[in-house]
Amino acid sequence: MKNPSKMLTALATFLCVLIGPATAEKATFMVSDASGNPVKDAVVMVAAEPGAPPVTFSWPLEMKQENLTFAPYVLIVPAGADVKFPNFDKVRHHVYSFSKGNKFELKLYGKDESRSVKLEKAGIAAIGCNIHDTMVAYIRVVDTPYAAKTGADGKVVLDLPTSAKIATVWHPDALPTETKVILPAARTVPVPVTLKIKKHEH
Amino acid sequence: MNIKRWYQGSLRRKLTFIYSALFGLIILLVAGAVYFSIKINAERSVAGELNSSVAAFERLWTMSAAHMESNADVLAADFGFREAVATEDIETIASAISNAQGRLEGQSVGVAFPDGRFVTADGRETQLPDDVYQALLETDRPSGVIQFEDKHYQSVAVPIKAPTLAGWAFFWSELDSVRMTQLEQLSAIRVTAEIRPDDRAPGADNSFFKTRDAIGASQSIQSFTGSDTVSLFITYPMEAAMAPYRPMMLAILVFSLFGAALLVVSGGIVARSLTRPIGALDRAVQALASGSRHPVEVTTQDEFGRLAQSFNSMLGDLEAREAAIVQMSREDSETNLANRRAMNDDLQAQIAAGETPRIAVIRVMRFRNVRAAIGHAAAAQALSLLARRISAFTDGATPYRISAADVGLILSVDGPFSSPEALRRLVIACSQPATVGDASVDLLLCCGVTDADAGRGAPIGPIDQAVVAADFAEKCQNAVARFDLKEYGNPAATLSLMSEMLTAMNGSGLVLHYQPKFGLSENCVTGFEALIRWEHPERGRIFPDDFIPIAEETGHIRQLTEWVVTQAIEDQRILKLKGFDLPISVNVSGRQLNEESFALWAIGKVKSSGAKLCFEITETAVINDPEKALRIINLFRSTGIGISIDDYGAGLSSLSYLKQIPANELKIDKSFILTLTDGPSDQLMIKSTIDLAHAMGMSVVAEGVETEQAMALLKVMGADTAQGYFISKPQPLPMMLEFLRADTMQRESA
Numbered sequence: 001m002k003n004p005s006k007m008l009t010a011l012a013t014f015l016c017v018l019i020g021p022a023t024a025e026k027a028t029f030m031v032s033d034a035s036g037n038p039v040k041d042a043v044v045m046v047a048a049e050p051g052a053p054p055v056t057f058s059w060p061l062e063m064k065q066e067n068l069t070f071a072p073y074v075l076i077v078p079a080g081a082d083v084k085f086p087n088f089d090k091v092r093h094h095v096y097s098f099s100k101g102n103k104f105e106l107k108l109y110g111k112d113e114s115r116s117v118k119l120e121k122a123g124i125a126a127i128g129c130n131i132h133d134t135m136v137a138y139i140r141v142v143d144t145p146y147a148a149k150t151g152a153d154g155k156v157v158l159d160l161p162t163s164a165k166i167a168t169v170w171h172p173d174a175l176p177t178e179t180k181v182i183l184p185a186a187r188t189v190p191v192p193v194t195l196k197i198k199k200h201e202h
Numbered sequence: 203m204n205i206k207r208w209y210q211g212s213l214r215r216k217l218t219f220i221y222s223a224l225f226g227l228i229i230l231l232v233a234g235a236v237y238f239s240i241k242i243n244a245e246r247s248v249a250g251e252l253n254s255s256v257a258a259f260e261r262l263w264t265m266s267a268a269h270m271e272s273n274a275d276v277l278a279a280d281f282g283f284r285e286a287v288a289t290e291d292i293e294t295i296a297s298a299i300s301n302a303q304g305r306l307e308g309q310s311v312g313v314a315f316p317d318g319r320f321v322t323a324d325g326r327e328t329q330l331p332d333d334v335y336q337a338l339l340e341t342d343r344p345s346g347v348i349q350f351e352d353k354h355y356q357s358v359a360v361p362i363k364a365p366t367l368a369g370w371a372f373f374w375s376e377l378d379s380v381r382m383t384q385l386e387q388l389s390a391i392r393v394t395a396e397i398r399p400d401d402r403a404p405g406a407d408n409s410f411f412k413t414r415d416a417i418g419a420s421q422s423i424q425s426f427t428g429s430d431t432v433s434l435f436i437t438y439p440m441e442a443a444m445a446p447y448r449p450m451m452l453a454i455l456v457f458s459l460f461g462a463a464l465l466v467v468s469g470g471i472v473a474r475s476l477t478r479p480i481g482a483l484d485r486a487v488q489a490l491a492s493g494s495r496h497p498v499e500v501t502t503q504d505e506f507g508r509l510a511q512s513f514n515s516m517l518g519d520l521e522a523r524e525a526a527i528v529q530m531s532r533e534d535s536e537t538n539l540a541n542r543r544a545m546n547d548d549l550q551a552q553i554a555a556g557e558t559p560r561i562a563v564i565r566v567m568r569f570r571n572v573r574a575a576i577g578h579a580a581a582a583q584a585l586s587l588l589a590r591r592i593s594a595f596t597d598g599a600t601p602y603r604i605s606a607a608d609v610g611l612i613l614s615v616d617g618p619f620s621s622p623e624a625l626r627r628l629v630i631a632c633s634q635p636a637t638v639g640d641a642s643v644d645l646l647l648c649c650g651v652t653d654a655d656a657g658r659g660a661p662i663g664p665i666d667q668a669v670v671a672a673d674f675a676e677k678c679q680n681a682v683a684r685f686d687l688k689e690y691g692n693p694a695a696t697l698s699l700m701s702e703m704l705t706a707m708n709g710s711g712l713v714l715h716y717q718p719k720f721g722l723s724e725n726c727v728t729g730f731e732a733l734i735r736w737e738h739p740e741r742g743r744i745f746p747d748d749f750i751p752i753a754e755e756t757g758h759i760r761q762l763t764e765w766v767v768t769q770a771i772e773d774q775r776i777l778k779l780k781g782f783d784l785p786i787s788v789n790v791s792g793r794q795l796n797e798e799s800f801a802l803w804a805i806g807k808v809k810s811s812g813a814k815l816c817f818e819i820t821e822t823a824v825i826n827d828p829e830k831a832l833r834i835i836n837l838f839r840s841t842g843i844g845i846s847i848d849d850y851g852a853g854l855s856s857l858s859y860l861k862q863i864p865a866n867e868l869k870i871d872k873s874f875i876l877t878l879t880d881g882p883s884d885q886l887m888i889k890s891t892i893d894l895a896h897a898m899g900m901s902v903v904a905e906g907v908e909t910e911q912a913m914a915l916l917k918v919m920g921a922d923t924a925q926g927y928f929i930s931k932p933q934p935l936p937m938m939l940e941f942l943r944a945d946t947m948q949r950e951s952a
Contacts, residue, residue, distance in 0.1 A: 096281075098288030098364050128365025130281050136365045172366075 006060065024159045027183065028190035031154045031169060033197045038154025041074040042171040042195060046164045046183075048144035055079070055145045062086060063127060063137055065093050070127060070137030074172065079122045079143045086114040094130035099123065102141060124172070138172045155190070169193050213480060217473035222466045229458040236454060244443040245417055248391065249410060252419035255389040255436050259421060262385065267345050267358055270309060270373040274360040277302050277311070278371040287313055288364035296325035308380075312372040314338060314359070320372070333427040338370055346426035347397070348374065354397050357426050391443075393436045397423065400433035415440050479506035483513060495521065534603040536582040539589050545602035545610045545665060549654065552612065558655045560620040562611045563668035564592060564629065567646040567676055569607030580638045585609070587636045588645060595619070595628050608672065610665060615653065622682050625649050629681045648675040652685035660687055661694050700758050702738065703749060707765045712736050714769050715932035716786070718941070719903060720924045722917040726949065727942060731787045731818070731925065732770045733932045734762070750791075759791050760800060767804055771813040773935050782942055785814040787846055792823030795831040805841045816844030818869065821859050832862055839864050846903070851891065860898070868895040872906025875926070879911055889919045896920065 031042040048055070055078035062084035064071045068091070077083050085106055087093050095106040101121030108131075109115060119125060122143040129135040140147070146164065150156040160167075160183070167181045174195040181193050209215055277283055277298070286294035299311045300323035313321045318335045320328050330338070337344045338359055345358040357374035361367050375381075382395040400422060411418050418437035425432060479502065486498045497517055498510040532544035540548075552559050566572065566588065573581035589601035589609050596619045602610040613620040619628065629649050635642045650671025654664050662670065667685040675683035706712040714732045721728035736744045753759040770786045777784060794800045808815055817838060824831035835845055846867035847860070851874050870891055877884045888904075895902045904916045907926030916924055930941055 094281075096285075096364075098285055098368070100289075103289065126364075126366050128363075133363065133365070 025162055025187045027158050027160045027164075027167075027187045029150065029156045029158065029167070029169070029181075029193055030190045031150045031156070031171075031193045031195060033195055038150070038152065039171060039174075039195055039197060040150055040152050040154065041072070042150040042154070042156070042169055042174070042193070043074060043076060043140045043142075044148060044150070044156050044158060044181075044193075045140075045142055045144055045168045045170065046146035046158065046160050046166070047168075048146060049161070049163065052161070053145050055143060055147075057145075057147075060084075063095075063139065065089055065095070065129070065135070068132055068135060070129075070135055073137055074149055075137070075139045076147050076149060077119060077139055077141055078145075079141050080118065080120055081141075082116045082118050083139060084114050084116045087111055091131075093132065093135070095127060096130055097125040097127050097139075099125040102139070124170075124177075126172075140170060160187070167191070169195065171195055171197065173197050173199075212477075214470070214473040214477040217476065218466065218470045221469035221473070222462065225465045226462055229462060233451075233454055233458060237451060240447045240451065241444065244440075244447060248417050248438050248443045249419070251389060251391045252393065252410070252417070252436050252438060255385070255393055255395075256419050256421045256434070258388045259385055259395070259434055259436070262388075263356070263423065266356060266375070270356070270358045270375065271343065271345065271360060273302070273306055273309065274311075274358055274371045274373045278360050278362045284362055284364035284368065287315075287362050288368040290315070292321060292325060292327065295321050296323060299323040309373055309375045312374075313362070314370040314372055316367055316369060333429055337427045341428075344426055346424040346428075347377070347432050348426045349399070349432060353378075354432060359426075389436075391438055393438045396435045396437075397432060398435065400431045413437075417443065479510065483509060486513060486517075490517070490520075536578070537586040537589070537603055539586065539603040539609075540600055542602060542604035542610070542665065545604055545612065546663075548600070549612055549664065553654055558615055558653065560613045560615050560617075560651060560653050561664045561668045562613060562620070562625060562649055562651045563604065563665070563672045564588075564609045564611070564632070564647055564649050565672040565676060566607045567648055572643060573606070576638065576641065576643060580641070580643070583638045584636045584643050584645065587638070588632060588647075591632045591634075592628065595631055604665060604669070608669060610668065620651075622651070622684070625651060625682045648672060648680065649682045650675050650685065651682060660690070661692065662690075696752050697756075699744075699749060700752065700756055703736070703753065703758065704761065706736060706738070707761065711738060712765065713934060714766065714773060715934055716773070716938045717925055717932040718930050718938065719787070720907075720913075720929045722913070722921055722924055727782075727784065727929075727945065728923060729785045729787060729816070730938070731932075732766060732773075732789075734766060735932070735934075754791055754793060757793075759793055760797065763788075763790055763794050763800070764803065767807060767815070770815065771807060771811045774813050774815075775811070776935065777939070777942075780939055780942075782939075783814075785816055785844065787816040787818050787844070789848065790817040790819050790823075792820070792826055792831070795819065795823050795834050796827050798830075798834065801834045801837055804843070805837065808841060808843055814842075814844075816846050816867065818846040818848040819863075820848050820853070821850070821856060821863070822854055824859055824863065828859070828862070832864075836864055839866075847900070849905075865900055867903060868900045869903040869905055869925075870921075872926070875904045875906040875912060875916075876908070878915060879909065885915065885919070888916075888921075892920050 029044045031039040031044070033039050057076060057078065059076075061075070061077045061081050063075055064086055066088035068089060075083070085095050087109055088111065090111055092108040092110045093106075094108050095115075097104055101123055102119045102125035104117045104119075106115045106117065119139060119141045122141045125139040125141060127135075127137045127139060140149075146158055146160055148156045148158050158167075165183055167183055169179045169181055170177055175198045179193065179195060181191060183191065209219060280298075283295075283298050285291075286298060295313050299313060299321070302311045303309065303323050311323060314330055314335075315321075318330045320330045322328070331350070334348065343358070343360055346356075348355045348357045354377040355374040356377055357372065359370045359372050362369045362371055377397050382397070385395045386393055400420065409420055411420060416437045416439045418435055420433045420435045422431060422433045482498050483506075486496050489496050495517055497514040500507050500510045500514070532540055532547070534541040549559065549561065566585065569581070569585075572584070576584070585603065585607075589603065592609055592611065593599060593601045596611060596613065599611050599613060599619070602612075604610040611619075618624060626649075629647045633645055633647045635644050637643075650668045650673070652664055652667040652671055660667060667690075670690055671683045671685040674686070674689065675681070703712070713735050715735050716730040716732055718727040719729040719731060720726070734746050734750070736746075736749065738744050750759070750762070753762050766788050770788050774784075774786050807813075819835075824835075839845055844867060845863065845865040846869055847863060847865045848869050849871045850868050852871040868891075870888060874884065874888055874891075878888060892902045901922040902920075903923040903925055904912075904921045905925050907913050907916065907924040907928045909928055912926075913924050913928055930938075933941065
């Protein structure tokens with residue numbers, strides 16, 4: 001097992017699901033752009049209230065560098081988590097972020113090397129490579145367990161407490177980047193979200 | 203318009219002027235053409251230069267923009283710089299900027315944040331102007347000119363990515379005079395470069411423009427914000443463009459002026475040489491016109507020479523013809539003898555030479571009859587013959603034919619032929635018959651003579667005097683007669699007398715006096731005879747005998763008679779008003795009896811006024827044209843005008859006329875009445891005349907009754923009326939009125 005912590009988190013989540021109150025509900029979000037096309041990598045968040053379960057996610061907290069690109073384009077990590085930056089490329093990368101509160105720099109490291117950075121502040125870290133100007137990715141540091149991003153179909157499902165009223169949809173290329181969505185009382189129908197996406201600067 | 207006359211008066215001036223004007227015009231045209239072609243050329247070459255300047259500027263602009271952009275890129279790529287910008291580390295940013303600025307000459311650097319804040323090398327933060335900010339947002343890498351506080355800056359902006367847009371790196375450099383000077387120096391010609399706002403219509407790219415004294419090109423410059431229009435203006439003063447050609451144009455001007463002066467002078471010389479012969483000819487003609495004859499000098503073989511020759515030969519012809527004319531004027535055309543003019547000229551010449559010749563005129567008496575008999579040609583021949591004879595007799599004195607019948611001679615006073623005796627002999631000698639053709643013609647001669655100085659002060663010249671003398675000789679049938687001034691009188695004065703008479707008619711010089719005709723049986727005045735009296739202001743009283751015959755000769759009698767008739771009618775009217783309705787008799791001359799117009803006029807006058815008039819005529823009055831005269835007399839009678847035969851017994855009498863003339867009164871001439879008391883024979887004659895007249899139906903008036911005795915006798919003899927001094931002398935109307943009143947009163951009281 002590569003990630004014992006991952007295992008633990010999964011277990012904890014399971015337990016929470018088992019013992020958790022029946023007040024959690026699944027909500028589906030459909031994010032599309034102005035033309036109706038599905039929008040990928042849109043982060044949907046709902047603020048956590050006190051008594052919310054701890055912030056853990058099922059996906060690995062790493063930002064890969066392969067094929068001179070960051071993967072994934074958008075990564076959601078909990079605040080204070082260690083994020084890994086493995087380099088799978090033949091060339092070296094100089095990864096950096098100057099985003100407020102999450103400023104870091106990983107000077108030139110090569111293939112099969114990995115570094116990790118602790119991102120303390122909830123917010124957005126724009127990640128870039130000093131050598132390769134085209135490499136851009138975003139890490140959304142959240143302090144709520146209710147956060148997930150849309151897939152290629154623009155859909156995302158979140159377990160939300162019934163008391164949740166407002167969801168925030170964030171996409172790095174949206175204009176504006178953040179949009180607030182009011183959650184309907186009934187969660188049966190997917191919540192449609194329309195974002196204006198400006199042209200990708202990749 | 204003196205100039206016009208000055209110009210037109212001389213061919214030489216005209217030619218010179220025309221040549222000069224023409225040349226001047228040509229020079230002007232050439233100079234103008236040269237000037238304009240130079241100007242166009244200069245402009246074109248300047249335009250070419252400007253073009254290349256503008257192109258150079260464009261190149262420079264692009265290069266400098268690219269340079270700035272690459273500088274900006276270098277800065278924007280710098281990791282440390284990016285970090286500073288992304289983290290908004292103002293201090294580091296400012297120091298990096300100033301560092302960059304230090305490296306780059308003339309370029310300034312700034313950083314703009316995505317929110318529009320702008321940081322400069324001094325660390326100050328300002329806000330970007332709105333339009334610049336908009337440009338940054340809209341355009342990827344904006345580049346162009348920014349206008350800020352009246353200055354212009356070439357600017358570029360490149361985005362700073364870390365890794366997303368963290369801001370813009372701003373590079374600019376002022377388009378100051380240094381830049382402009384650099385640009386100006388690139389040009390081969392000294393241009394002035396200036397960047398300023400361009401308010402012309404868009405699309406005025408790279409266009410040429412001309413101001414009053416410069417030529418230029420403009421190029422619009424890309425604006426940073428895309429809104430302002432700013433252009434580069436490169437101008438070149440025309441003065442400078444034309445400057446290199448100025449020496450050339452000056453040279454042209456100088457040479458033109460010089461050439462013109464040369465032409466005026468040479469033109470004048472040529473013109474003068476051309477016109478000199480014309481001038482000579484002109485002068486000769488002018489001289490000819492004023493009377494003097496000068497042949498023209500022939501100097502050339504050309505047209506002028508030929509003209510001069512023609513002129514000279516014409517002059518010769520003229521002289522010959524003039525001589526011929528003069529000759530002809532001195533000749534009588536019929537006989538080729540010298541004529542009157544010749545005689546006059548020769549006489550004047552002799553008088554002028556101080557001589558006093560004697561002038562004789564030999565007249566062929568009754569020449570007209572001779573000429574009518576034998577014809578003009580023969581008569582002329584006869585006269586020629588006579589002239590030769592006279593000349594031969596006087597030892598070759600020149601005979602002058604001064605009129606058809608007169609031959610004149612100028613003789614010297616002391617000569618053998620000038621005495622009256624000698625002239626008499628001449629007349630006799632030359633009176634021999636002349637043989638003309640086959641016939642023989644009798645020549646009856648007389649001679650009039652005068653001295654050249656004798657008649658000085660006479661109204662006529664010596665030749666005329668001699669002619670008058672010849673008239674006198676002819677009249678008196680003498681062989682020789684001398685000119686007598688007294689005899690001649692003063693015909694001129696006579697003529698003036700006539701005009702004075704006319705004046706007197708209009709004025710008060712002429713007046714009618716009336717002599718009453720006393721009816722012997724009625725024992726009162728039965729009528730009047732109107733008689734003219736003339737009081738001349740200078741000559742005093744002029745008697746009718748002194749002017750009436752002259753008036754009859756000159757024809758003024760008509761006017762006189764009309765005046766008398768008019769006056770008599772008027773006076774009769776006055777008399778009638780005063781109560782005396784009596785007929786008036788007016789003397790009418792023979793001439794009026796031949797004028798129908800007078801007759802009609804008189805009749806008209808009498809009819810319209812209703813006057814009672816009587817015309818007194820003499821028997822001889824009808825002699826001239828009896829038929830016409832009798833017709834007119836009858837006309838008078840038919841209108842009630844009385845006819846009275848005046849002066850019966852004196853002069854010619856013709857019983858046949860007496861019979862024909864329808865007179866109603868006969869006036870016995872006073873010569874008979876005056877001698878009435880002398881003896882029985884006179885009385886008998888008068889008695890028989892009275893009886894004769896009565897027998898013919900005429901009443902009798904006796905003129906010249908001066909004694910009571912005579913009047914008594916006449917009454918006994920049966921005369922009807924008496925007129926004379928015994929009754930009254932002719933008096934003016936007012937006095938005659940008095941006489942009548944007195945007479946009437948006397949009779950009434952008796």
